[in-house]
Amino acid sequence: MKTFIHNPIIYCLLILLLPVALKAQQWQPKIANMRSYDQQGINVFEDPKDTTSTFDGLKLKFGAGFTQQFQNLKHKNPDALKNDVGSYSSGEIVPGNKLKVITSGFQTAQANLYLDVQLADGIRLNVTTYLSSKHHNESWVKGGFIQFDKLPFNGQIWNDIMKVTTIKIGHFEVNYGDEHFRRTDGGHALYNPFMEGYIMDAFATEIGGEIYVKKNGLFGMIGVTNGMIKGNVDSLYAAQNPDGDRHKSPSLLLKAGFDRQLTDDIRLRVSGSYYGNQSSGSNTLYGGDRSGSNYQYIMELNSANPSSATGAGTPLAFSGRFNPGFNKKVNAFMFNGFVKARGLELFGTYETASGRTARETSTRNASQYAVDAVYRFFKAENVFLGVRYNAVRATLANNATGTGAGAIKYDGNVSVDRLAFAGGWFLTKNIMLKGEYVIQQYKDFPVADYRAGGKFNGYVIEATVGF
Numbered sequence: 001m002k003t004f005i006h007n008p009i010i011y012c013l014l015i016l017l018l019p020v021a022l023k024a025q026q027w028q029p030k031i032a033n034m035r036s037y038d039q040q041g042i043n044v045f046e047d048p049k050d051t052t053s054t055f056d057g058l059k060l061k062f063g064a065g066f067t068q069q070f071q072n073l074k075h076k077n078p079d080a081l082k083n084d085v086g087s088y089s090s091g092e093i094v095p096g097n098k099l100k101v102i103t104s105g106f107q108t109a110q111a112n113l114y115l116d117v118q119l120a121d122g123i124r125l126n127v128t129t130y131l132s133s134k135h136h137n138e139s140w141v142k143g144g145f146i147q148f149d150k151l152p153f154n155g156q157i158w159n160d161i162m163k164v165t166t167i168k169i170g171h172f173e174v175n176y177g178d179e180h181f182r183r184t185d186g187g188h189a190l191y192n193p194f195m196e197g198y199i200m201d202a203f204a205t206e207i208g209g210e211i212y213v214k215k216n217g218l219f220g221m222i223g224v225t226n227g228m229i230k231g232n233v234d235s236l237y238a239a240q241n242p243d244g245d246r247h248k249s250p251s252l253l254l255k256a257g258f259d260r261q262l263t264d265d266i267r268l269r270v271s272g273s274y275y276g277n278q279s280s281g282s283n284t285l286y287g288g289d290r291s292g293s294n295y296q297y298i299m300e301l302n303s304a305n306p307s308s309a310t311g312a313g314t315p316l317a318f319s320g321r322f323n324p325g326f327n328k329k330v331n332a333f334m335f336n337g338f339v340k341a342r343g344l345e346l347f348g349t350y351e352t353a354s355g356r357t358a359r360e361t362s363t364r365n366a367s368q369y370a371v372d373a374v375y376r377f378f379k380a381e382n383v384f385l386g387v388r389y390n391a392v393r394a395t396l397a398n399n400a401t402g403t404g405a406g407a408i409k410y411d412g413n414v415s416v417d418r419l420a421f422a423g424g425w426f427l428t429k430n431i432m433l434k435g436e437y438v439i440q441q442y443k444d445f446p447v448a449d450y451r452a453g454g455k456f457n458g459y460v461i462e463a464t465v466g467f
Contacts (some may be wrong), residue, residue, distance in 0.1 A: 006355055007224075010375045015436060019440070027380055028061050028062070028181055029059035029060070029061055029118070030053075030059075030061075031048050031049050031059060031061050031116045031117075031118050031124055032053040032122065032149070033048060033049065033122070033124060033147060033149045033166070034047060034048075034050050034116060034124060034173065035047050035048070036125075037063045037064075037188065037190070037430040037466045037467055038116060038190060038429045038430045038467055039067065039190060039426050039430070039432075040384075040429065040467075041190070042190070042191055043267075043338075043340060043345070044181070045181045045259070046166075046175065046212060046214075046219065046279060047147065047166070048115050049106050049149060049166065049214055050149065051136055053240050054121070055118065055121035055122070056402075057307035058117065058118060058434065059117065059118040059418075060115075060116075060117050061114075061115075061117070062109065062113070062114065062115060062116075062274065063113075063114035063466075063467055064112060064113055064114060064187070064465070064466070064467060065110075065111065065112040065114075065185075065186065065187040065188030065189065065190070065464065065465065065466045066109070066110075066111050066112075066153065066187050066465045066466075067109065067110045067184075067186075067187045067188070067189045067462060067463070067465075068106065068107075068462070068463050068464075068467070069106065069107040069112075069195070069294060069296075069460055069461065069462045069463075070105070070107070070460070070461045070462075071103065071105065071106075071107050071296060071439075071458070071459075071460045072104035072293070072297060072458045072459050072460070073103065073295045073298050073456055073457070073459075073460070074102075074456060074457060074458050075099055075102070075299050075453075075454065075455065075456035076099070076453075076454070076455055076456075077097065077099055077299075077442075077450055077451060077452060077453055077454045078453045079445075079447055079453025080097040080292070080410075080447060080448075080449065080450050080451070080452040080453065080454075081096070081097055081447045081448055082096065082097055082098065082446075083450075085189065086295060089463070096432075096450075097199050097301070097449075097452075098302040099299065099300065099301065099302060100297050100300045100301065100302045101297075101302065101448070102297050102298070107134070107294070107296045108132070108133075108134050108292075108296065109132055109155055109187075110129060110130075110133050110134065110186045110187035110223055110291060110292070110369075111130075111131040111132045111186070112129065112130060112131065112185070112186045112187040112188050112252070113128070113129040113131050114126070114127075114128055114129075114303045115127045115128075115129075119146070120150075120152060120186055120414070121150050121152075121351045122148065122149040122150025122151075122162065123146065123147070123148055123149070123150065123152070124149075125144070125145070125147075126144060126145055126147070127141065127143075127144040127148050127221050128141070128142040128143060128144070128173075129141050129142065130142055130187075130283070130291055132187070132299050133186050133187075133290065133291040133292050134292025134293070134296060134316070134317060135289070135290050135291055135292040135317035136290070139240030140290070141171065141209050141277070142173075142185075142205060142290060142291075143170065143171040143172045143205045144171060144172075145168050145169060145170025145171065145172040146168075146169055146170055147166065147167070147168045148162070148163050148166065148167040148168075148169075148263070149162060153261065155264060164213050164214055164215045165211065165212065165213050166211070166212040166214070167209065167210075167211050168209060168210045168211075168212075169208075169209040169210075170207070170209075171205060171207045171230075171231075172205060172206075172207050172304065173185075173197055173203070173204070173407065174204050174205070174206050174210075174223065174225060174251075174253055174275070175221060175223065175253065175255060175273075175351070176253060176255075176273050176274075176275040176285070176332070176334065176340065177202055177271075177273045177334035177336060177351070178269075178271055178273075178334075178336035178347075178349075179197060179198055179202065179370075180197075180203050182197075182347065183196075183197030183198075183201070183203065184196065184197065184451070185291060185425055186292075187252075187291075188464075188466055189351050189432075189462060189464040189466075190432055190464055190466040193372070193374050193386040193422050193424060193432075193434070194372075194381040194420050194422045194436055195294045195420070195422070195436045195438070195460045195462065196293065196294050196295060196320065196321075196384065196390055196420075196438075198349070198368060198370055198390055199320070199321055199322050199368065199390050199391075199392045199416050199440075200211060200284055200286055200287060200321070200322050200323070200324065200351070200353075200368045200392045200394075201280065201286060201318075201321050202275075202282075202286060202332065202334065203285075203288050203289050203430070204229065204284050204285050204288035205229060205288060205290070206225035206227060206228060206229065206251065207225060207226045207230075207231055208223060208224050208225030208226060208251070209223060209224060209225075210222070210223035210253065211223070214308075215316070215389045216256055216375075217258055217259055218256075218257075219255075219256065219257055219258075219259065220255065220257075221253065221254070221255040221256070221386045222252075222253065222255045222323045223252070223253035223254075224250050224251070224252060224253070224256055225250060225251045225253070226248075226250060226251070227249060227251035227277040227280040227281070228280060228282055228283065228284070229282070229288050229290075232248075232260040232281055232282075234281070236248060236281055237248075238403075240358060240436065241328070241358045242358060242359055243328070243358050243359070243360070243361060245279050245328075245358075247279045248279060248280065248281050249277055249279040249280065250277070251275060251277040251280070251283075251460065252272065252274070252276050253275055253276075254272065254274040255271060255272070255273045255274070256271065256272055256275070257269065257270050257271030257272065257336075258271075258410065259271075262438035263427035264340055266339070266340070266341050267338075267339070267340040268336070268338070268339055269336075269338040269339075270335075270336070270337050270338075271335070271336045272333070272334070272335050272336075273332070273333065273334045273335075273336075273454075274331075274332070274333050275331075275332045276330065276331045277329065277330055278329055279328065279329060280327065280328060280329070280330070281327065281450070282327055283326065283327045283329075283330055283355075284327070285326065285332060286325075286326065286332055286353075287316065287318060287323045287327075287392055290316070290317075291317075292316075292317045292318075293317060293318055293319040293320055293321060293376040294406060294460065295319050295320035295438070295456070295460070296316070296319060296321045296463075297316055297319055298318055298319045298456050299440075299442075299451060299454055300316055300319055300455055301450055307464070308382065310372060313365055316411050320456070321445060322394065322416050322438060323391050324355065324364065324366040324394050325355075325357055325397050326353065326354075326355025326356060326357070326366075327355075327358070327363075327364065328355070328356055328358040328360075329356050329399055330331040330353045330354070330355035331353065331354050331355065332351065332352070332353035332354075332355075333351065333352050333353070334335070334349060334350070335349070335350045335351070336348065336349050342385075343375050343377060343381060344374075345372070345374040345376070345378045346368065346370075346372070346373055347371075347372040347374075348371050348372070348373070349368070349369060349370045350367075350368075350369045351367060351368050351369070352365070352366075352367045353365070353366050353367070354366070357397060357398075359399060363393040364394070364396075364397065365394070365395055366393070366395070367392070367393050367394070368390065368391060368392040368393070368395035369390075369391055370388060370389065370390040370391070371388065371389050372386060372387070372388045373387050373388075374386035375385060380426070380449070382426035382427075383423075383425050383426070384401065384422075384423065384424050384425075384427065385422070385423045386421070386423070387419075387420070387421050387422070387424045388418070388419070388420045388422070388466050389419050390417070390418045390420075391411060391416070391417045391418075391419070392415060392416045392417075393414075393415050394413065394414060394415075395412070395413050396412065396413075396414055396445075396446075396449075402450075412444065412446070413441065414442070414444045414445050414451075415442075415443045415444060416440065416441070416442050416443070417441050417443070418438065418439070418440040419438070419439045420436055420437070420438045421436065421437045421438075421440075422434060422435065422436040422437075423435060429459075430465055430466060430467045431463075431464075431465050432463075432464050432465075432466075433461075433462070433463050434461075434462050434464075435457060435459060435460065435462070436455075436456070436460050436462075437457075437459045438457060438458065438459070438460070439455075439456075439457040440455065440456050440457070441455045442454035442455065445453050
């Protein structure tokens with residue numbers, strides 16, 4: 001089914017209905033234990049714990065995120081071999097390692113739809129749908145879950161347990177690390193002061209459950225999921241798993257930390273997270289974004305083009321990112337620190353991961369670190385400036401080009417670095433304009449790799465709505 005958001009009639013209807021939707025926020029019910037989709041949701045990590053609200057019947061709330069970007073980015077890969085790799089059906093030669101020719105222009109608009117329901121006292125339901133995204137051209141459900149902050153059981157023991165406990169069950173965005181709370185997700189971009197998440201983007205939606213315990217600023221979480229982006233009851237075929245391991249393992253998630261408002265002006269949060277899967281059918285921890293990159297088509301091969309005879313749309317979803325390729329086995333740790341002192345925010349990340357594909361016999365390593373500094377001005381903190389540095393170091397999977405004595409093998413370390421400067425303005429708590437200038441470089445890639453000597457730079461401007 002093609003997405004209805006690409007229909008110009010629907011675009012007009014959305015424009016006409018947007019003021020109505022914003023007005024509706026004045027009478028839409030409040031859903032307990034839920035992060036707000038507008039400016040109030042910034043710097044909220046796990047959902048807030050509300051133990052004082054009372055339930056007076058089923059409540060239904062609709063929300064949305066709309067985003068439109070204008071991009072002016074340029075890319076190059078001067079060190080990559082420009083070898084010919086074949087020909088189109090027309091007989092025209094396909095240039096190997098040539099990057100896609102891009103110009104300035106508007107990116108594909110994105111839109112999210114949120115449905116939140118207060119089902120019972122302390123029990124809520126969420127369903128999130130991508131109406132329009134860059135990854136695919138269909139409208140589809142990101143996921144849905146039920147969250148319990150109270151249990152429908154009588155007894156003081158249950159009340160005491162649930163005062164500090166939250167249970168989440170369903171198909172949802174797994175809580176690995178803190179960066180996923182700050183990244184752009186499809187049409188919803190209000191939380192992110194920058195255009196993109198990290199270069200090595202840890203984001204996945206999986207089926208399972210998570211249990212949280214929070215008390216006196218301390219928190220802990222344990223979770224178990226199926227370890228794949230969707231449900232799967234198929235066996236793992238030998239042809240797909242030459243390592244001989246056809247067992248599908250669940251993923252284990254652990255998280256612990258401290259988050260407290262130390263004074264009226266200073267907040268401190270530190271956390272450590274673990275995600276592990278020892279034998280997945282197809283793990284997507286670093287390639288699970290089903291909406292798409294906000295650097296559209298950047299550092300993509302010319303053949304990776306939906307209009308070409310050889311390409312498809314999916315490769316263009318992860319433009320500007322680096323996936324280490326740990327889809328069979330992965331063990332990852334992320335450590336985050338966050339400090340807010342009045343208008344100044346500092347957010348840091350260190351991540352280390354190891355894993356392999358089903359065709360490899362030994363694991364490889366990857367690591368990244370990032371530092372954000374954001375200053376929000378005025379009493380409402382509705383204007384901000386920010387800078388981010390992000391760096392990835394990783395070992396590429398063993399690969400070979402050519403045959404015989406002329407084959408080129410490479411299993412060395414590579415690096416990718418990004419520096420971004422951003423600024424934005426909240427016109428209202430639901431509407432934001434922001435812009436970013438970015439420089440990203442690819443270092444130590446082999447000449448047979450299209451990213452050898454790669455670099456892109458330029459600016460992206462974005463308008464986004466969230467409610």
